[in-house]
Every structure is written in structure tokens, then in C-alpha cells.
Amino acid sequence: MATHEVFNQAPPLTGFTAADEPALLDAVRRDGAGEGEAELRELGELAGSAETQELARQAEENPPRLRSHDRYGHRIDEVEFHPAWHSLMTTAVRHGLHAAPWAEPGAGAHLLRAAKFYVWSQAEAGHGCPVSMTYAAVPALRAEPALAALYEPLLASRVYDFGLRPPLGKAGLIAGMSMTEKQGGSDVRANTTRAVPDGGGDGTYRLTGHKWFTSAPMSDVFLTLAQTEEGVTCFLLPRVLPDGSRNALRLQRLKDKLGNRSNASSEIEYEDAVGWRVGEAGRGVRTIVEMVNMTRLDCVLGSAAAMRAGLRQALHHARHRRAFGAPLLEQPLMRNVLADLAVESEAATVLGLRLAAALDRSLAGDEREAALRRLGLAAGKYHVCKRGSAHVGEALECLGGNGYVEESGMPRLYREAPLLSLWEGSGNVAALDVLRAVAKDPATLDALLAEVDAAAGADRHLDAAVAALRKDLAVLSDPAAAQLAARRLAERLTLVLQGSLLVRHSTPAVADAFCASRLGGEWGHAYGTLPPGTDLGGVLERARA
Known part of the structure; x- marks a missing residue:
């Protein structure tokens, strides 16, 4: 029937290369990773393929299931994943996303x-x-060299070897982290899980307690925290013990989450579970903090990735959808919205990649880069992850009702966005960590401002924002006032850093739009409010490249 003719709908968005993004490739080439561009492009082609998109849909729509007991009543504490999950994991591990740099x-x-x-x-x-x-577990595990010597080669293996078997007999391992408890949350020093020496002469401990939020409970090994006589201490717990028996990690239930549905998150009880101490007794928080910082970097990168994915969908839809006689992409107001989203997306991307470059240099002994990473990561984790939810929501709205239905993939993206602001410390935790970083080491602030000053004189809005920020830093002398201002301070530190990076490394169209809106105040309270005179065409051309 004629009424069933389909027209004015965007075709499926497949067959693209997710790595074809100027801001991404420029950063990789600029900061010393250009030799890996071919592999990056290969992975980008996989990410944009119809096959991978189908795997993503299947993994989301078929969430993991807990099997606490087998048919005979034996406790097995297993989680079943859809084959699509294992396919995605196989690709990630094969390309070294979990531990290749180590x-x-x-x-x-x-x-x-x-x-x-x-x-x-x-x-x-x-x-x-x-x-x-898994990526973050390696540096934490190095606090105990003997354990690192055993497990690190397997954690860095490019073989995804799923299944509950003694870890040292597998071809590759996945690591998890189990810290928070229901009475403490981010305040891990309030944890009540106890660990006592086993007394068997093999250096093991016995752990008893209840962990409130443990993601990926079918990982091979976990880093966890427990109280000892000396204080909070870090431990390594395998799911399967060397003799092949199951360690006493009891999965109580899987969390019914807003998003992140393809991944299992659980409550775990340790019932005299066997663990090996990692690092100095009583210094568990210090031992595991490097793991936290590594995963915080991935929170920033994950938020930037969600922004880019949402922007791509919005641009694709606007290119093909017509309204009032012209494609949406040619309509002035929609162009303002899309350009605003593109500016935010690129700012998040360049910041995340700059922090990764700072990690490389800090590991090579550059103290200023280490200081920049410390403060920039805390501030960036706060601001970029906060912006993620609003950004994805606006991108979804660009598709109208088409974006609100599950088949578009946008609801999955929208549900996922808040997680990255929550994971590894919610907004307040990250903002307060900015204060802690500066109080513990004032060199962190000097390093960040030095990075910002590399663009001094290039943009009047940036210069004015940096000058105002320097005045506002006086609040740090009053701890109570600083806490009240912590979110604002984290936001402004991130914005001037992003502005400096864009001025130095992006096109004038993107840098000018960012600085005029985010730093100069020529902006509204919603996306699509870039000021008159913005080079919308220049911004969109770069985003669509």
C-alpha cells in the first residue's frame, strides 16, 4: 500500500570508522602514539560495523543472569553472559585495551x-x-612484587579466557575491584569487612564481610579492602583457589541497574574467603588509589566516547531528515544545537587524551606531568562526566521520537551516561579530591596553570577566565569556604584547561566557539545557544570529518 512507503528516514548508521575523527588522530600523532594509528583505525572500523552494533544490541537486551546453585543444590555462584558479551570482550582484550601498556x-x-x-x-x-x-589492577598489584610476577603476565595477555578455573593455569585473566560497602560507600575507611591471618604459614588471610557493589563478579581475581589490626589493607582474592576449589565469594544478587545492563554488578559476601595481602598492612587505601585513578581516566574517556557516539547519531539523522523543505542539517537552529554538541564533544576528547599523554610522561619520570595528571584528572572526572548526561540527552532529542525508541540505540547511551559520573566517586567526591590534590601538593595547581598559560594571549575570553580563576583561588585558604566552592572550582579548572587545549590544537572555529560560550559567558543554559557570529559551518565541518 502507498501509505506504507518509507521515506524521510535516515538510513542505518553503519560502515563508518569510529577512529576517523580529527581531534582524536591529531592527539595521537601529536603526543607520540602515531605508530599505532593503523591498529586504531582497524578497531574503529570494527566499532562502526553492523556486526558490532548487533553484538552491542544483543548484549544489552540479554543481560547476565545469576546461577547461585546447580540443579542438584550445590552452590556454584556463577553468572551467565550472552555470547555477544564474550565476543565484545574478545575484541577488547585482543586489541590490548585491558593492559597492553604494562x-x-x-x-x-x-x-x-x-x-x-x-x-x-x-x-x-x-x-x-x-x-x-583489569587495566587499573596492574599498577596496584605491583605493590606486592611477588604477586605481580605471577599474575601480571596473565593480566596483560591478549587472550580472553572466560571460565572459573585456577587463575595461574589460564591463558589470560580479567581483574575486578571490590571496595564499597553499604554502610560506607565512597568512605572506604568505614568498611567493616575483616581480614585475619590464616596461620597456615603461606601468608594468606581469611576475609569475612559484605561488599555492596562489585562489578564484573565473574572476573578471575579481585582487589579488595578489609580491616586488619593495622587498619584498612588491600588484598588479592581469586575466584578459584590454586587447588581448584571455589573461594568463598558468595554472590547474593545481581543489581537491577538503570544502565550498564550488559555488565553484571553484584553484592558479594566473603565467608572466610582466602586472600593474599597486597602492599603494606594498614595502607590499603594508598595501595589501591592508583587503581582508582586509572579507572577515573577511563570514566573521562568513556564520557567523551558517549558524547561522540551521540553526536554522530545526531549529525547522521540531521543530514538525512528533512523538515520544512530542507534537511535538518541546514536549518539554522539545528545547526546551532549540533555545533554546540560538537564543541562539547571535542573539548571532552582532547582533555581525556591529554591526561593519557600526561600519564605516559609521568611514568617516564616527568614530575610536572604527574602533577598535571593528578589535578586535571580529579577536575576532569567531575566536569566531563557531569556534562555527559546532558549532552547525550540533547543528542537524543535531535532525533525526536526516533531517538526515544530502543531501536535507535540512544536510550542505551542515555542510561549509561550517569554511571560514569557515579563510578569511582560521585560528583562531590571528585570535587573534594580537587581540594585534596592542591592541599597535599600545591605543585599540582602550578602544573595545571602552566599548561593553561601555554595559550596565554591567544584568546581574550580564555585570558579573562584564567585571571578570574586566579583571584577565586583565594578561597582555598578557608577550608570551609573551599568545600562550598569545590564544584565551581573543579568546573572552572576543567574549562580553562579545555579552552587552552582547543586554542592550541583545534580549529579557530571550535576554539572560538568554546571560549566565547563556556568562558566568555556568551551562552544560555541549554545546548544550541552559541552566540551570533559563531562559525557554525566550520565547527560542523570538523565534527563531520
Whole structure:
């Protein structure tokens, strides 16, 4: 029937290369990871393929299921995943997203891994959780060299070997992290899980307690925190013990989450579970904080990836959808919205990749880069992850009702966005960490401002914002006032850093739009309010490239 003719609908968005993004490729080439561009493009093609998009849909629509007991009543504590999940994990591990820089160190190693994580996360974000935790576990595990010597080669293996078997007999391992408890949340020092020496002479401990939020509970090993006589201490717990028996990690239930549905998150009880101490007794928070910082970097990258994925969908729809006699992409107000989204997306991307480059340089001994990373990561985790939800929501709205239905993939993206602001410390935790970073080491602030000053004199809005920020930093002398201003301070530190990066490394169209709106105040309270005179065409041309 004629009424069933389909027209004025965008075709499926497949067959693109997610790595074909000027801001991404410029950063990779600029900061020493250019030799990995071919592999990055290969992964980008996979991310944009119809096959991968179908795997992402299947993994979301078929969430993991807990099997606490087998048919005979034996406790087994297993989680079943859809085959699509395992396919996505296989690709991520094969491309080294979980630990390649630790096994293959060198200039730009962490930047290349960050770029690949950013590209692949645009396909499906849920499986990025265990990938990120495995990446972050390695430096924490190095606090106990004997354990690192055993487990690190397997954690860095490019073989995804799923299944509950003794970890040292597998071809590759995935690591998880289990810290928070229901009475403490981010205040891990309030944890009540106890650990006592086993007394068997093998250096093991027995752990008893209840962990409130443990993602990827079918990982092979976990880093966890427990109280000892000396205080909070870090431990390594395998799911399966060396003799092949199951460790006493009891899965109580899987969380029914807003998003991140392809990934299992659980409550776990330790019932005299066997663990090995990692690092100094009583210094568990210090031991595991490097793991937290590594996963915070992935929170920034994951938020940037979600922004880019949402922007791509919005641009694609606006290119093909017509209204009032012209494609949406040619309509002035829609162009303002899309350009505003593009500016935000690129600002998030350049910041995440710059922090990854700072990690490379800090590991090579550059103290100023280490200081920049410390403060920039805390501030960026707060601001970029906060912006993610609003950004994806606006991108969804660009598709109208088409974006609100599950088949578009936009609801999955929208549900996922708030997680990255919550994970590894919610907004207040990240903002307060900005204050802690500066109080503990004032060099962090000097390093960030030095990075910003590299663009001094290039944009009047940026110069004015930096001058105002320097005055506002006086609040740091009053701890109570500083806490009240912590969110505002974290936001402004991030914005001037993003502005400096865009002025130095992006096109004038993008940099001018960002600085005039985010720093100069020529902006409204919603996307699509860039000021008159903005080079919308220049911004959109770069975004569509």
C-alpha cells in the first residue's frame, strides 16, 4: 500500500570508522602514539560495523543472569553472559585495551590504549568496566612484587579466557575491584569487612564481610579492602583457589541497574574467603588509589566516547531528515544545537587524551606531568562526566521520537551516561579530591596553570577566565569556604584547561566557539545557544570529518 512507503528516514548508521575523527588522530600523532594509528583505525572500523552494533544490541537486551546453585543444590555462584558479551570482550582484550601498556611500555603506550578505549567504547560501554578494572589492577598489584610476577603476565595477555578455573593455569585473566560497602560507600575507611591471618604459614588471610557493589563478579581475581589490626589493607582474592576449589565469594544478587545492563554488578559476601595481602598492612587505601585513578581516566574517556557516539547519531539523522523543505542539517537552529554538541564533544576528547599523554610522561619520570595528571584528572572526572548526561540527552532529542525508541540505540547511551559520573566517586567526591590534590601538593595547581598559560594571549575570553580563576583561588585558604566552592572550582579548572587545549590544537572555529560560550559567558543554559557570529559551518565541518 502507498501509505506504507518509507521515506524521510535516515538510513542505518553503519560502515563508518569510529577512529576517523580529527581531534582524536591529531592527539595521537601529536603526543607520540602515531605508530599505532593503523591498529586504531582497524578497531574503529570494527566499532562502526553492523556486526558490532548487533553484538552491542544483543548484549544489552540479554543481560547476565545469576546461577547461585546447580540443579542438584550445590552452590556454584556463577553468572551467565550472552555470547555477544564474550565476543565484545574478545575484541577488547585482543586489541590490548585491558593492559597492553604494562606489557608493551614505551612512548605513547598509554595514550594509544586510551584512544583505542575511547573508540571501542562508542560501540558498547558495559564491557568496558572489566576491561578498565583489569587495566587499573596492574599498577596496584605491583605493590606486592611477588604477586605481580605471577599474575601480571596473565593480566596483560591478549587472550580472553572466560571460565572459573585456577587463575595461574589460564591463558589470560580479567581483574575486578571490590571496595564499597553499604554502610560506607565512597568512605572506604568505614568498611567493616575483616581480614585475619590464616596461620597456615603461606601468608594468606581469611576475609569475612559484605561488599555492596562489585562489578564484573565473574572476573578471575579481585582487589579488595578489609580491616586488619593495622587498619584498612588491600588484598588479592581469586575466584578459584590454586587447588581448584571455589573461594568463598558468595554472590547474593545481581543489581537491577538503570544502565550498564550488559555488565553484571553484584553484592558479594566473603565467608572466610582466602586472600593474599597486597602492599603494606594498614595502607590499603594508598595501595589501591592508583587503581582508582586509572579507572577515573577511563570514566573521562568513556564520557567523551558517549558524547561522540551521540553526536554522530545526531549529525547522521540531521543530514538525512528533512523538515520544512530542507534537511535538518541546514536549518539554522539545528545547526546551532549540533555545533554546540560538537564543541562539547571535542573539548571532552582532547582533555581525556591529554591526561593519557600526561600519564605516559609521568611514568617516564616527568614530575610536572604527574602533577598535571593528578589535578586535571580529579577536575576532569567531575566536569566531563557531569556534562555527559546532558549532552547525550540533547543528542537524543535531535532525533525526536526516533531517538526515544530502543531501536535507535540512544536510550542505551542515555542510561549509561550517569554511571560514569557515579563510578569511582560521585560528583562531590571528585570535587573534594580537587581540594585534596592542591592541599597535599600545591605543585599540582602550578602544573595545571602552566599548561593553561601555554595559550596565554591567544584568546581574550580564555585570558579573562584564567585571571578570574586566579583571584577565586583565594578561597582555598578557608577550608570551609573551599568545600562550598569545590564544584565551581573543579568546573572552572576543567574549562580553562579545555579552552587552552582547543586554542592550541583545534580549529579557530571550535576554539572560538568554546571560549566565547563556556568562558566568555556568551551562552544560555541549554545546548544550541552559541552566540551570533559563531562559525557554525566550520565547527560542523570538523565534527563531520
